[in-house]
Amino acid sequence: MSRRRRVFEGKAKVLYEGPEPGTLIQHFKDDTTALNNQKQATIEGKGVLNNRISEFIFSRLNEIGVPTHFIRAINMREQLIREVEIIPCEVVVRNVAAGSLSTRLGIEEGTLLPRSIIEFYYKSDELSHPMVSEEHITAFGWSTPQEIDDMMALGLRINDFLTGLFLGIGIRLVDFKIEFGRLYEGDMVRVILADEISPDSCRLWDIRTNDKLDKDRFRRDMGGLIEAYQEVARRLGILFENEPKRRGPTLVK
Numbered sequence: 574m575s576r577r578r579r580v581f582e583g584k585a586k587v588l589y590e591g592p593e594p595g596t597l598i599q600h601f602k603d604d605t606t607a608l609n610n611q612k613q614a615t616i617e618g619k620g621v622l623n624n625r626i627s628e629f630i631f632s633r634l635n636e637i638g639v640p641t642h643f644i645r646a647i648n649m650r651e652q653l654i655r656e657v658e659i660i661p662c663e664v665v666v667r668n669v670a671a672g673s674l675s676t677r678l679g680i681e682e683g684t685l686l687p688r689s690i691i692e693f694y695y696k697s698d699e700l701s702h703p704m705v706s707e708e709h710i711t712a713f714g715w716s717t718p719q720e721i722d723d724m725m726a727l728g729l730r731i732n733d734f735l736t737g738l739f740l741g742i743g744i745r746l747v748d749f750k751i752e753f754g755r756l757y758e759g760d761m762v763r764v765i766l767a768d769e770i771s772p773d774s775c776r777l778w779d780i781r782t783n784d785k786l787d788k789d790r791f792r793r794d795m796g797g798l799i800e801a802y803q804e805v806a807r808r809l810g811i812l813f814e815n816e817p818k819r820r821g822p823t824l825v826k
């Protein structure tokens with residue numbers, strides 16, 4: 574493993590060269606950060622849970638025709654992915670007011686939004702990921718108008734799919750952050766979903782109790798992060814070796 578070439582190391586993941594050209598291995602670490610790196614910790618088992626949850630979600634998205642970088646699972650912490658050129662714009666989709674939207678606009682957390690809202694953030698750690706408009710994105714050449722259209726359309730499809738998936742297991746999808754990449758195929762280039770979708774990148778609240786089942790437990794020093802991520806994985810029906818066999822998500826009535 575250590576002989577593999579490391580292509581990129583982020584806060585929570587490492588990318589290694591893949592077995593074939595155009596592929597990479599995405600490795601999920603136990604490290605976590607918040608408040609633009611001011612808060613850091615290593616939480617044992619988080620990487621395994623995020624890998625399994627993200628792999629499950631990306632597989633389902635591939636099945637419904639949402640193009641993603643996910644190829645196949647490798648092991649508990651790693652997945653084989655397509656190499657893409659990451660578009661430097663994070664896409665946030667919101668259904669319920671929370672986090673920075675509540676702070677910025679003074680809307681009480683938990684308020685249902687009149688419709689799903691899409692926001693863009695410029696992917697720059699030095700600038701603490703500022704929110705940007707489509708005007709900024711196109712003027713500075715981070716992405717084209719066509720790519721923005723594709724990211725918005727895919728973001729809304731992903732939101733509809735995930736909202737239903739989580740609702741079925743008693744979880745409200747409050748908001749989430751996704752990233753897209755350019756996949757070059759001969760003369761063609763298309764926008765596909767990249768990165769991860771996990772409780773690190775979503776707000777997930779229990780429908781009945783409003784308990785937080787996501788990274789806000791770390792951001793807000795609430796504790797119980799692993800237990801919350803395990804609960805999401807358990808409800809999604811993701812198997813672990815020492816658990817009884819189950820098939821797919823368990824419907825919460």
Ligand code: TMP
Binds near residue numbers: 665672702749776
């Ligand atoms: P926010 O309310 O802090 O702007 O976050 C919106 C959503 O985006 C929330 O689900 C958490 C996710 N997110 C990330 O995944 N990474 C980040 O760096 C930030 C700021 C938010």
